[in-house]
């Protein structure tokens with residue numbers, strides 16, 4: 001009897017923890033941290049201080065979790081109406097809005113304290129502005145009012161690149177802004193490809209995502225335009241900024257070519273949900289691999305290795 005009560009209490013506790021965890025939309029956070037890591041790796045020219053990395057990623061995690069929790073509180077009415085989001089902790093009644101709000105504020109405070117105390121003030125302020133922008137500008141001002149919501153709101157998702165750069169250099173340089181621009185230009189193809197698959201859901205609650213207010217071909221054309229802006233921008237790290245080398249150059253070439261191929265296919269068959277799904281999934285893989293290439297290319301040893309291999313090939 002007592003054993004059963006303890007087990008039930010333990011299960012309840014686990015369910016509460018799980019609900020709060022789900023409020024943070026945890027599946028999106030790793031990619032935000034990957035972009036932060038890539039930025040830090042380039043800023044430190046591959047000589048990354050692991051303790052600094054750890055604190056920055058911890059602060060970034062709490063900031064992103066806070067932003068997503070605020071968003072869950074604000075959007076709980078429409079999340080209840082949409083099939084995809086109906087089972088989130090707030091619409092399903094597993095967490096009270098006031099508790100979620102307190103949780104979001106606590107996460108923001110932890111993020112700011114961690115970054116300000118163990119990284120630097122600039123990274124803390126940038127992360128906080130990421131939260132404010134995502135909640136105040138994207139969620140409150142734009143999401144329900146204009147199809148430009150993603151284009152402008154995408155800036156919030158690009159801020160982790162600035163946080164990473166600021167963590168290492170205590171400043172924000174041209175390269176940091178270029179990394180910001182890469183994530184910024186990547187966001188519309190990433191999101192609109194998904195929105196093409198789930199536009200019925202957004203239409204039902206009156207959220208004016210582009211494929212809702214315009215037809216599919218218009219959305220596919222916009223995806224194509226942003227793809228054509230994104231891919232050349234990734235090459236600017238090679239020239240004129242000169243902060244990346246051959247590994248990054250060849251990877252970004254191949255990844256970019258595949259991105260263009262998928263966006264082109266969608267442009268010519270904008271009703272095909274499979275093509276939209278394929279582009280959405282690829283956009284995530286693309287960003288992961290692009291950032292991985294940035295990290296690998298920023299290690300000095302990578303360049304020494306290439307020199308040795310080239311030397312070996314030439315001498316044969």
Ligand code: HEM
Nearest residue numbers: 027028031032035084150153154157158183187191194284
């Ligand atoms: C305003 C900008 C953005 C919007 C509106 C947006 C929207 C979305 C939505 C609605 C989903 C589906 C999630 C779900 O069904 O719960 C998604 C998935 C995802 N997003 Fe974005 N996104 C944005 C920017 C970003 C950024 C900047 C990143 C990271 C760099 C990112 C990474 C991801 C990842 C990794 C997934 C897949 C999550 C999973 O496995 O389910 N997103 N995004």
Ligand SMILES: CC(C)=CCC/C(C)=C/CC/C(C)=C/COP(=O)(O)OP(=O)(O)O
Nearest residue numbers: 028063064067127130131134156157159160
């Ligand atoms: C530095 C810092 C704190 C950055 C945080 C930026 C951030 C949280 C970006 C995530 C963007 C994202 C996944 C939006 C989901 O849109 P939505 O919430 O409209 O999607 P939904 O339809 O699934 O609710």
